[in-house]
Amino acid sequence: xxxxxxxxxxxxxxxxxxxxxxxxxxxxxxxxxxxxxxxxxxxxxxxxxxxxxxxxxxxxxxxxxxxxxxxxxxxxxxxxxxxxxxxxxxxxxxxxxxxxxxxxxxxxxxxxxxxxxxxxxxxxxxxxxxxxxxxxxxxxxxxxxxxxxxxxxxxxxxxxxxxxxxxxxxxxxxxxxxxxxxxxxxxxxxxxxxxxxxxxxxxxxxxxxxxxxxxxxxxxxxxxxxxxxxxxxxxxxxxxxxxxxxxxxxxxxxxxxxxxxxxxxxxxxxxxxxxxxxxxxxxxxxxxxxxxxxxxxxxxxxxxxxxxxxxxxxxxxxxxxxxxxxxxxxxxxxxxxxxxxxxxxxxxxxxxxxxxxxxxxxxxxxxxxxxxxxxxxxxxxxxxxxxxxxxxxxxxxxxxxxxxxxxxxxxxxxxxxxxxxxxxxxxxxxxxxxxxxxxxxxxxxxxxxxxxxxxxxxxxxxxxxxxxx
Numbered sequence: 001x002x003x004x005x006x007x008x009x010x011x012x013x014x015x016x017x018x019x020x021x022x023x024x025x026x027x028x029x030x031x032x033x034x035x036x037x038x039x040x041x042x043x044x045x046x047x048x049x050x051x052x053x054x055x056x057x058x059x060x061x062x063x064x065x066x067x068x069x070x071x072x073x074x075x076x077x078x079x080x081x082x083x084x085x086x087x088x089x090x091x092x093x094x095x096x097x098x099x100x101x102x103x104x105x106x107x108x109x110x111x112x113x114x115x116x117x118x119x120x121x122x123x124x125x126x127x128x129x130x131x132x133x134x135x136x137x138x139x140x141x142x143x144x145x146x147x148x149x150x151x152x153x154x155x156x157x158x159x160x161x162x163x164x165x166x167x168x169x170x171x172x173x174x175x176x177x178x179x180x181x182x183x184x185x186x187x188x189x190x191x192x193x194x195x196x197x198x199x200x201x202x203x204x205x206x207x208x209x210x211x212x213x214x215x216x217x218x219x220x221x222x223x224x225x226x227x228x229x230x231x232x233x234x235x236x237x238x239x240x241x242x243x244x245x246x247x248x249x250x251x252x253x254x255x256x257x258x259x260x261x262x263x264x265x266x267x268x269x270x271x272x273x274x275x276x277x278x279x280x281x282x283x284x285x286x287x288x289x290x291x292x293x294x295x296x297x298x299x300x301x302x303x304x305x306x307x308x309x310x311x312x313x314x315x316x317x318x319x320x321x322x323x324x325x326x327x328x329x330x331x332x333x334x335x336x337x338x339x340x341x342x343x344x345x346x347x348x349x350x351x352x353x354x355x356x357x358x359x360x361x362x363x364x365x366x367x368x369x370x371x372x373x374x375x376x377x378x379x380x381x382x383x384x385x386x387x388x389x390x391x392x393x394x395x396x397x398x399x400x401x402x403x404x405x406x407x408x409x410x411x412x413x414x415x416x417x418x419x420x421x422x423x424x425x426x427x428x429x430x431x432x433x434x435x436x437x438x439x440x441x442x443x444x445x446x447x448x449x450x451x452x453x454x455x456x457x458x459x460x461x462x463x464x465x466x467x468x469x
Contacts, residue, residue, distance in 0.1 A: 133308020260284025
């Protein structure tokens with residue numbers, strides 16, 4: 001098809017995720033044609049440095065022939081194997097074994113899904129089954145964080161705490177609740193310990209309000225992704241896990257974004273020795289080369305489900321493509337590249353360069369905050385650095401930032417509340433980071449040069465930038 005024909009066919013037929021349909025029809029699609037390393041190429045031949053790993057997922061970078069070969073070999077050998085009727089496949093069994101070996105010790109069982117949303121949905125179904133099977137049917141209420149993201153399934157979208165995922169979808173459900181995000185930049189805690197204490201207190205208060213016998217679980221991302229890359233202080237995750245233990249509720253770590261080296265270790269829970277009851281993963285599991293996610297489950301939860309009621313009865317949860325052999329073969333090769341291929345080590349080694357590049361942009365007149373861990377980070381844009389006041393939505397600053405970045409050959413996430421998200425691949429080199437920050441600073445400068453943006457900033461731009469530097 002010609003380029004105009006592709007754009008028109010997309011406009012007429014292809015529904016895109018999380019977008020205004022009318023706005024997309026008016027704008028038209030940007031067709032991506034190919035990718036290699038950390039660069040994308042669109043159908044018009046524009047080369048773009050990907051600073052977001054696709055959608056937080058292409059942790060390896062693009063074009064690894066060994067991953068393609070693993071998929072091709074499995075396609076030729078066994079392209080599909082159902083997990084129903086007691087069937088299975090070698091790569092899926094091997095991948096489950098590796099995940100158990102490498103994940104927190106509390107997690108001993110794996111259920112494979114197609115991605116993050118249905119991993120969360122599966123976790124919710126398992127939790128419901130577990131409490132019913134262990135004669136605690138009143139434990140139905142769920143607690144998550146404001147600004148959290150736990151997918152867009154019919155139930156999981158209610159745990160997500162972003163307005164677009166609730167509007168006209170009749171969620172959150174009455175059993176779904178949210179407590180304050182550990183958002184240091186938008187609060188005035190005396191120190192990290194005060195923030196951690198406030199989070200624990202908020203969880204305890206919510207459980208007390210609902211009744212401990214009615215609360216099933218607390219869900220959280222170790223670092224909140226789509227809510228604006230909210231990075232809690234070290235110690236927060238462990239404190240929340242211990243609070244759940246004392247409150248007798250399950251602790252669910254949603255590592256769909258933070259897993260597979262994104263924050264440094266293979267899983268963010270490792271950094272604090274946190275042992276979840278369940279953990280959801282996806283994205284970096286196959287580095288985006290094929291769809292796959294998983295729920296990792298503790299033995300206590302597994303045994304509670306397995307022994308509940310009639311032990312001969314089937315547990316009625318499943319997917320046609322659960323444990324798909326091609327996705328699993330890709331996952332095995334991706335895991336090999338993380339470890340034997342040195343990608344995890346490279347990601348850890350490059351973390352300080354990434355942090356330095358983001359922090360340096362605090363001197364820019366548009367930037368109020370820089371936050372990061374490993375190769376996951378964000379800049380928050382403000383019109384007044386002293387008061388941390390953002391920009392009016394009518395200015396449509398995220399759209400301007402995204403357009404300027406594209407013009408400068410750079411792709412990242414411009415969130416709707418003036419936060420810029422970054423998730424570069426673990427394969428980034430020093431020179432690619434240099435290019436990223438060169439293009440990013442030019443993007444910020446280009447937007448700052450627009451008269452209405454410049455006039456929205458408190459005080460003299462030149463003075464503020466000189467003083468910040």
